[in-house]
Amino acid sequence: MDPTVPNSGDHAASTPTNTTVTLPPLTLRDAPRLPASPSGATAVPNPISSHPYFHPPPTFYISPGDVSLRHAFFDLASGTPNPLVAYRRAGPRESLAVDPARARAALVTCGGLCPGLNTVLRELVVGLHELYGVLDVFGVAAGYRGFYGADDDHVRLDPASVDDWHKKGGTALKTTRGGFDLNKIVDGIVARGYTQVYAIGGDGTMRGAVAIFEEFKRRGLRISITGIPKTVDNDIGIIDRSFGFQTAVEIAQQAIDAAHVEAVSAVNGIGLVKLMGRSTGHIALHATLSSRDVDCCLIPEIDFHVEGKGGLFEFLYERIKKKGHAVVVVAEGAGQELIPRTDDQKREQDESGNMLFLDVGPWLKSELGRWWKREHPTELFTVKYIDPTYMIRAVPANATDNLYCTLLAHSAIHGIMAGFTGFVPGPINGNYSYIPLEDIAVAKNPVDVNDHKWAWVRSVTDQPDFLKP
Numbered sequence: 001m002d003p004t005v006p007n008s009g010d011h012a013a014s015t016p017t018n019t020t021v022t023l024p025p026l027t028l029r030d031a032p033r034l035p036a037s038p039s040g041a042t043a044v045p046n047p048i049s050s051h052p053y054f055h056p057p058p059t060f061y062i063s064p065g066d067v068s069l070r071h072a073f074f075d076l077a078s079g080t081p082n083p084l085v086a087y088r089r090a091g092p093r094e095s096l097a098v099d100p101a102r103a104r105a106a107l108v109t110c111g112g113l114c115p116g117l118n119t120v121l122r123e124l125v126v127g128l129h130e131l132y133g134v135l136d137v138f139g140v141a142a143g144y145r146g147f148y149g150a151d152d153d154h155v156r157l158d159p160a161s162v163d164d165w166h167k168k169g170g171t172a173l174k175t176t177r178g179g180f181d182l183n184k185i186v187d188g189i190v191a192r193g194y195t196q197v198y199a200i201g202g203d204g205t206m207r208g209a210v211a212i213f214e215e216f217k218r219r220g221l222r223i224s225i226t227g228i229p230k231t232v233d234n235d236i237g238i239i240d241r242s243f244g245f246q247t248a249v250e251i252a253q254q255a256i257d258a259a260h261v262e263a264v265s266a267v268n269g270i271g272l273v274k275l276m277g278r279s280t281g282h283i284a285l286h287a288t289l290s291s292r293d294v295d296c297c298l299i300p301e302i303d304f305h306v307e308g309k310g311g312l313f314e315f316l317y318e319r320i321k322k323k324g325h326a327v328v329v330v331a332e333g334a335g336q337e338l339i340p341r342t343d344d345q346k347r348e349q350d351e352s353g354n355m356l357f358l359d360v361g362p363w364l365k366s367e368l369g370r371w372w373k374r375e376h377p378t379e380l381f382t383v384k385y386i387d388p389t390y391m392i393r394a395v396p397a398n399a400t401d402n403l404y405c406t407l408l409a410h411s412a413i414h415g416i417m418a419g420f421t422g423f424v425p426g427p428i429n430g431n432y433s434y435i436p437l438e439d440i441a442v443a444k445n446p447v448d449v450n451d452h453k454w455a456w457v458r459s460v461t462d463q464p465d466f467l468k469p
């Protein structure tokens with residue numbers, strides 16, 4: 001039977017049918033493993049088995065053959081992904097490749113802030129101590145450069161010292177950009193006797209972790225590394241979403257609410273909110289969908305023009321005529337090519353080499369004001385601009401993100417103790433999995449504007465594409 005042909009006949013009378021479909025081969029993108037111990041030491045039983053409270057049932061441990069699939073759905077009519085890709089399932093293994101008594105862990109945070117960073121740190125420390133009995137756990141201060149910093153850049157951490165970290169925004173370890181000197185970093189790791197590294201950061205941090213992993217291999221070092229993806233922008237691919245993202249969307253609501261109040265309370269009022277999102281518009285999109293007060297959402301994935309027929313300003317004027325006010329949400333990376341910039345500004349980068357953006361919010365506000373004065377000089381008009389940029393990422397994680405951070409931290413520890421390295425733990429279709437670091441480092445996650453999600457935005461805002469005629 002052709003699975004793409006719908007059942008014919010009376011719908012009410014039809015019965016379920018079974019259709020056999022042959023799927024393409026499965027490719028396991030396995031997480032790399034540590035080299036065998038030179039002393040020939042064999043596997044160590046997982047200490048959780050002898051933990052006084054756990055009493056793990058037979059289904060507790062992840063079996064060596066457990067995998068999760070990358071694609072949870074596909075269209076049988078247009079062909080399945082070929083090959084189908086699988087990853088190792090994350091979780092505790094019955095036997096370990098790493099002896100917890102000899103483990104010495106280093107935790108580092110790099111890049112921008114994100115709600116939940118401190119929760120991940122806390123759960124790594126507590127999990128290492130209490131699940132596996134790893135007592136030598138150190139926080140490395142101020143990003144990758146801390147590995148080759150002074151002695152006091154390496155701080156011993158234990159469950160008591162991190163007890164309330166999940167209630168705090170930011171990162172207790174401090175974070176920096178730049179300073180990635182591979183040899184000095186790996187020399188620092190070796191000199192301090194670290195045997196496992198947990199690097200928490202965004203896309204740049206993941207690329208740095210790949211370089212460190214490759215250098216460990218090149219030097220034949222038996223040191224493991226895992227990357228825990230942090231990006232408030234949710235711009236890392238393969239995983240379902242990044243931690244802190246939901247908290248950021250929640251806090252963004254407060255800015256949109258305020259913009260809405262200001263807009264409705266003015267004559268011909270516009271509330272303009274700029275949200276984070278350097279190359280992806282996920283925060284703007286999700287905040288728009290959750291708020292319902294937004295009339296227009298601008299994201300980096302979609303070009304727009306402002307003046308003239310079919311432009312943004314004409315649309316806002318019409319919306320004001322219809323409703324009396326309008327709310328606009330713009331992602332920081334949207335419309336960058338419209339803002340005039342000097343050659344110097346074109347070359348500006350942060351310490352990690354990320355291009356520095358011009359501020360789209362004030363630019364949009366002043367362009368709109370100028371346009372209104374020119375086109376409708378006799379009509380009152382107000383724009384209230386709100387920039388909650390750092391407020392949405394400098395807060396503690398909400399309950400959902402705190403739980404997510406805990407599961408990520410535990411997944412990372414279980415993977416490292418099982419002997420995996422060069423991997424990232426993350427949920428794929430809800431299943432926590434181990435994904436090779438090198439895959440994550442190049443996996444971007446732009447908003448798919450052909451997907452249902454963008455159609456939902458349209459249905460909420462009723463906005464057109466602001467394309468040049």
Ligand SMILES: Nc1ncnc2c1ncn2[C@@H]1O[C@H](COP(=O)(O)OP(=O)(O)OP(=O)(O)O)[C@@H](O)[C@H]1O
Nearest residue numbers: 110111112177178180201202203204205207208352
């Ligand atoms: N290609 C790369 N190779 C090695 N290291 C890198 C690379 N890109 C960035 N890094 C290093 O990773 C660290 C963090 O990078 P970056 O400042 O770009 O933040 P990020 O991890 O991308 O986080 P976010 O974008 O969310 O703020 C910095 O120390 C930077 O030097």
Ligand SMILES: O=P(O)(O)OC[C@H]1O[C@](O)(CO)[C@@H](O)[C@@H]1O
Nearest residue numbers: 112113231232233276277278350
């Ligand atoms: O000002 P900072 O700390 O360099 O970070 C700004 C960038 O960091 C991010 O929040 C990503 O983490 C981007 O959205 C933003 O462009």
Ligand SMILES: [Mg+2]
Nearest residue numbers: 111202203204
């Ligand atoms: Mg980045």
